[in-house]
Amino acid sequence: MWDHEIRAMASTHAIIAASVFMATVIPAALVPGFSVYGTHLLWLYSVSGAVTAVSLAVFWLLGITPPTKKHTVGFKLSRLFRSCLYFFLSCLFFHTVVVLYGAPLIESALETFSLAVLLTSLTTLRCLCVLGPNVQAWIRVFSRHGAMSVWDTCLQITVACTVVGAWVGAFPIPLDWDRPWQVWPVSCSLGAMIGFLTGLVAAPAWIHYHRKHLTYKCK
Amino acid sequence: MKVRASVFASFILIFEGIGIALFLRGFFPVPLKSSFSSKNKLSDLPAEPLTGSSPNSSRLPQPLFKRVVIMLVDALREDFVFGANGRVYMPYTRHQVERGSSHSFVAKARPPTVTMPRIKALTTGSIPGFIDVVMNLNSPALLEDNLVWQAKTAGKRMIFYGDDTWVRLFPKHFMEYDGTTSFFVSDYTEVDNNVTRHLDSTLKRDDWDILILHYLGLDHIGHISGPHSSLIQPKLLEMDDILKKIHSALISKEAEGSLPYLLVLCGDHGMSETGSHGGSSEPEVNTPLVLISPAFKRKVGMERPAAVEQVDLTPTLALGLGLPISQNSVGRVIPGVLEETSLRDQLRFLHLNGHQLSCLLKDSMPDYEKEAGFEQFRVAEKAHGSWMKLFLEGNTSEVLNNMGKKVLKQYLEALAAMSSALSKQLGKYDMYSMIAGMVFVFQLLLVLLLAMPEALSGAAAVDLPVLPALLSLPFYLLCLLLASVHVLVCTSTESSCYFCSLSWGLVFAAVAFSSAMFCILVSMATRRLPLGPKIHGKSPLGSSGSEWSLSELDVLLLAGTVGQTLSLAASSFVEEEHQIWYFLLNTLCLAVFQDVCRKYFREQSGSGDEEEPILPSKDCHPPAHPKAEICSEKWLALATPPFTLVCCRLLRSLNQTGVQWAHLPDVGHWLNSSEHRTVLSLLAAFCLVLIYLLVQRRCSWVSKVALALGLLGVYSYRAAVGNVLFPWQHSGRTTSKGTVEARFVYVFILGILFTGTKDLLRSQIITADAKLKSRGLWEIYSGLVLLVSLLFRAHNLPVLCCCLLVQTLMAQFIWKKLHYDAAQTTIMHYWFGQAFFYFQGNSNNIATVDISVGFVGLESYVEAPAIFLTALSTYAGPLLWACHLVCFLSSQRDRSPVALGHGCYCLALLRSVPAAAYIVLVTALRYHLFIWSVFSPKLLYESMHLLLTAGVCLFFNTMEQSHSSSKS
Numbered sequence A: 001m002w003d004h005e006i007r008a009m010a011s012t013h014a015i016i017a018a019s020v021f022m023a024t025v026i027p028a029a030l031v032p033g034f035s036v037y038g039t040h041l042l043w044l045y046s047v048s049g050a051v052t053a054v055s056l057a058v059f060w061l062l063g064i065t066p067p068t069k070k071h072t073v074g075f076k077l078s079r080l081f082r083s084c085l086y087f088f089l090s091c092l093f094f095h096t097v098v099v100l101y102g103a104p105l106i107e108s109a110l111e112t113f114s115l116a117v118l119l120t121s122l123t124t125l126r127c128l129c130v131l132g133p134n135v136q137a138w139i140r141v142f143s144r145h146g147a148m149s150v151w152d153t154c155l156q157i158t159v160a161c162t163v164v165g166a167w168v169g170a171f172p173i174p175l176d177w178d179r180p181w182q183v184w185p186v187s188c189s190l191g192a193m194i195g196f197l198t199g200l201v202a203a204p205a206w207i208h209y210h211r212k213h214l215t216y217k218c219k
Numbered sequence B: 001m002k003v004r005a006s007v008f009a010s011f012i013l014i015f016e017g018i019g020i021a022l023f024l025r026g027f028f029p030v031p032l033k034s035s036f037s038s039k040n041k042l043s044d045l046p047a048e049p050l051t052g053s054s055p056n057s058s059r060l061p062q063p064l065f066k067r068v069v070i071m072l073v074d075a076l077r078e079d080f081v082f083g084a085n086g087r088v089y090m091p092y093t094r095h096q097v098e099r100g101s102s103h104s105f106v107a108k109a110r111p112p113t114v115t116m117p118r119i120k121a122l123t124t125g126s127i128p129g130f131i132d133v134v135m136n137l138n139s140p141a142l143l144e145d146n147l148v149w150q151a152k153t154a155g156k157r158m159i160f161y162g163d164d165t166w167v168r169l170f171p172k173h174f175m176e177y178d179g180t181t182s183f184f185v186s187d188y189t190e191v192d193n194n195v196t197r198h199l200d201s202t203l204k205r206d207d208w209d210i211l212i213l214h215y216l217g218l219d220h221i222g223h224i225s226g227p228h229s230s231l232i233q234p235k236l237l238e239m240d241d242i243l244k245k246i247h248s249a250l251i252s253k254e255a256e257g258s259l260p261y262l263l264v265l266c267g268d269h270g271m272s273e274t275g276s277h278g279g280s281s282e283p284e285v286n287t288p289l290v291l292i293s294p295a296f297k298r299k300v301g302m303e304r305p306a307a308v309e310q311v312d313l314t315p316t317l318a319l320g321l322g323l324p325i326s327q328n329s330v331g332r333v334i335p336g337v338l339e340e341t342s343l344r345d346q347l348r349f350l351h352l353n354g355h356q357l358s359c360l361l362k363d364s365m366p367d368y369e370k371e372a373g374f375e376q377f378r379v380a381e382k383a384h385g386s387w388m389k390l391f392l393e394g395n396t397s398e399v400l401n402n403m404g405k406k407v408l409k410q411y412l413e414a415l416a417a418m419s420s421a422l423s424k425q426l427g428k429y430d431m432y433s434m435i436a437g438m439v440f441v442f443q444l445l446l447v448l449l450l451a452m453p454e455a456l457s458g459a460a461a462v463d464l465p466v467l468p469a470l471l472s473l474p475f476y477l478l479c480l481l482l483a484s485v486h487v488l489v490c491t492s493t494e495s496s497c498y499f500c501s502l503s504w505g506l507v508f509a510a511v512a513f514s515s516a517m518f519c520i521l522v523s524m525a526t527r528r529l530p531l532g533p534k535i536h537g538k539s540p541l542g543s544s545g546s547e548w549s550l551s552e553l554d555v556l557l558l559a560g561t562v563g564q565t566l567s568l569a570a571s572s573f574v575e576e577e578h579q580i581w582y583f584l585l586n587t588l589c590l591a592v593f594q595d596v597c598r599k600y601f602r603e604q605s606g607s608g609d610e611e612e613p614i615l616p617s618k619d620c621h622p623p624a625h626p627k628a629e630i631c632s633e634k635w636l637a638l639a640t641p642p643f644t645l646v647c648c649r650l651l652r653s654l655n656q657t658g659v660q661w662a663h664l665p666d667v668g669h670w671l672n673s674s675e676h677r678t679v680l681s682l683l684a685a686f687c688l689v690l691i692y693l694l695v696q697r698r699c700s701w702v703s704k705v706a707l708a709l710g711l712l713g714v715y716s717y718r719a720a721v722g723n724v725l726f727p728w729q730h731s732g733r734t735t736s737k738g739t740v741e742a743r744f745v746y747v748f749i750l751g752i753l754f755t756g757t758k759d760l761l762r763s764q765i766i767t768a769d770a771k772l773k774s775r776g777l778w779e780i781y782s783g784l785v786l787l788v789s790l791l792f793r794a795h796n797l798p799v800l801c802c803c804l805l806v807q808t809l810m811a812q813f814i815w816k817k818l819h820y821d822a823a824q825t826t827i828m829h830y831w832f833g834q835a836f837f838y839f840q841g842n843s844n845n846i847a848t849v850d851i852s853v854g855f856v857g858l859e860s861y862v863e864a865p866a867i868f869l870t871a872l873s874t875y876a877g878p879l880l881w882a883c884h885l886v887c888f889l890s891s892q893r894d895r896s897p898v899a900l901g902h903g904c905y906c907l908a909l910l911r912s913v914p915a916a917a918y919i920v921l922v923t924a925l926r927y928h929l930f931i932w933s934v935f936s937p938k939l940l941y942e943s944m945h946l947l948l949t950a951g952v953c954l955f956f957n958t959m960e961q962s963h964s965s966s967k968s
């Protein structure tokens, strides 16, 4: 049963990683002058769009989202609406945090917001997919000993990796090397991306090696 | 020998301070000096080279100039004259540069670009060592061979008006002088009028040969409002008018047949984009040098001025005036100036310059003969001799001329090579002293680290095996070994070494100390090693036997401390260190926020079934606690970290520091501009009120009154100085120095400190009253706050205000409620202290030290209080946080009686790790391009901070001592 879940997770992650790869390669072939540094925002949007679409599709197909009791159309709609709202709020939250970290307030607001969108689509979206728009569940998962399933642990690992990646990505900015990837927000978004991909690889691997020690309480 | 952790930590810090002092002495090389203490004389000049016959004439060419006027404009940047705006800023000068008979150059000043080292460089021609910056504030007479001395000896009559640094450097050298003091930086008209007022009468007279004018106004404008301020243009136009006046006076005095005049316009250093100076950025280093004289060819148009070294002016002036070049000069004569003289004279001038350089080279380098320049000079001298022979024989052919040109070129190459070899020589380090200092520091650091389990244990006492170490055989053997190494090193090296020049008693004490430390180290390590695995399993650092589980916060604190230490290796990270601290502080606040959320939300959601409640906070509160209060407390606790984050973000945009983004507009500049003075006044008043409200709540009523009056005095001081407005005051007021107001505040500061000390002493001697004691401690703290609010510039008062606010909120809702232990609290305090150091506008550059603070409430420069006040206001952030740490930990005494000891130990550790790592880094990077401009100032900051922390630890020590005495 465990192996089954881990295998499902690994294949999901492989699909998402492939979508990131495709979102980088396909526009490079189609759009003239596309590059990760040069047209960074374009790359950023294409990647976040791809990750959003693919995660939504995959998680819906897998049916990991906790089953809801009601199946009325109105409930589904309100759920959808709340998810969109959370998505937007999370963008604002990341934007605020990045500004608090010292990003200019007005000057490059678009760049900062794009980074926030990327971070949201890499972290919050997964939460939405796995846990649904349920803040209580989010708080539970992200507190100590709060994971209740393999997917919760996986969520913890990928989100932590992404955030740490973006955090580490900010370090090269003050260096006076004048490289194209030191421009705001290239290093941070690349860091977040690398962190995310690492998380995708690390989560199934870590769970696989620790499956003996992992115990989850049932609800 | 068992000592308490705080005693141990202070002891270690003090000795580390001594070790670092030794390191610094070795690191900052003494400036290049000729071994002869005498000065060059006319009679010592070498004869003109001539092959064949015996050296005949020591003929000197005629001087080029009769009168010289040097107009030195402080902080004159190269682009003020040569740049695109030059035509608007200095129209007459620009016309002379483009069309007049002049030479213009971009003179490169060497860092440190600070006035006094630059004046020394301009007059001696040598490159003063970095240590001159430290000595900048008290400049004793210049004893080295210099141009002014040479001119006086040659009977030239000199007049000087301007910055009184010159008068102090050259006492009794000037026939007439008027020095103006440069310390009241806010004044930029009076300083220059004081110089100009003598000019008309002086220019009419004929009884002088050299006139030196040093204008300070431009520099002051730069410090106040930067190079793009609206004040710059009128000031430069004023300078231009003065130059025009001098020039026309010189032209009208010009007599037929006599030697021509020379008018020199130069700057001592430039001005960075923020208006300060001291570093090595292009705008700070590049200064204009314009030489105007009828002896030069008329220019036909603007050409890009060539680059020369600033020190090149010295030999040029010396030769132009017919004086010997000063002994330690490393400059080379500017060839353009000589171009109108005869070839024979040109060669002779270059020969004189070369001879002086080769003498200096011989003195300062043991293997001077291997230097390429020295060899080139020998060759050129020979060629010169044979050329002279042909010349004296009356040969006037084209061949001779070409040959002369070739000799000239050889000379110039030789001069360039020798000059650069000498400049390189300046970077010599006294490695032995440096290594000795490093060994001390590292032994102490290792002892500190090895003592960690004991120091952080419940007893907070360290067992130092001093006696066994002193009585052991290895100690004596080590003493002998180290002493013999010392003798061996000192007898074998040729270069001077500070550690070797120490007296035998001191050296022996150092050797004994080092060996004792080594023995203690070994015995502590052996004690730790076999026991460690048995008791604590895998982790030898485990404290009090329990398993060490690191929370996310602990990981962050450890990783941040280590990462910050490592980041010092990159010059950009040293320049932009504030970014690292801001970044870490933000992350810390977020981590704390997460902790708070976890505490309150987890409790709420799972109060029943949780097997392990994270914090037993329910037990702390009596059940009678009203529910509403708990709820409001919860929301306040939740709001504290975001509020801190917002505060930090606002403070960050108050003062832009560092290098890369320093030029960006910040709120501080906006507030300081004259049109926003009302806003600044309101802000300052609001901050002062807030400071009062935050500080007064734990003071006695006497201190409350004193504090209120003191803060009122602070505002009136700022109003008197002209930074803020009184509501009833109108624009037509005169600015004073505010001495009376500042002294008024000092009285109250002393009063508060006195009551605080009295309370402390009473609590210690008469009654063991913990409440009285914490009040006394808080009063001392509030005295410090009052002093800092007096010293801070008006736009920096929000920094102080936010500091107090964050301290209050964090102490109330975070540190107490979340039960962080002493070590965690100490690390957080230290991080906050570091971040506030940069929030107040400091950087790792000497230029941001605000020396005008040293004159608050003083009529004139008095060394001791000035240095004390400057240091205090520079390190206000770390100091306030460290003092708050003492207050906080001693108020937590009933919870953990050894908190003070733990805090002191952690503080010592936090300070010694980066300091020790940094001296190793600096040693490894000593040939780095930025060693003087980036790494050395940081080294001074680090050692100063270490000294300060040692002081704070001693304070901790007395506090803890009184605790234990009041307990018993």
Ligand SMILES: [Zn+2]
Pocket (backbone or CB within 6 Å): B074, B075, B114, B115, B219, B268, B269
């Ligand atoms: Zn200056």
Ligand SMILES: [Zn+2]
Pocket (backbone or CB within 6 Å): B075, B219, B220, B223, B277
């Ligand atoms: Zn200055």
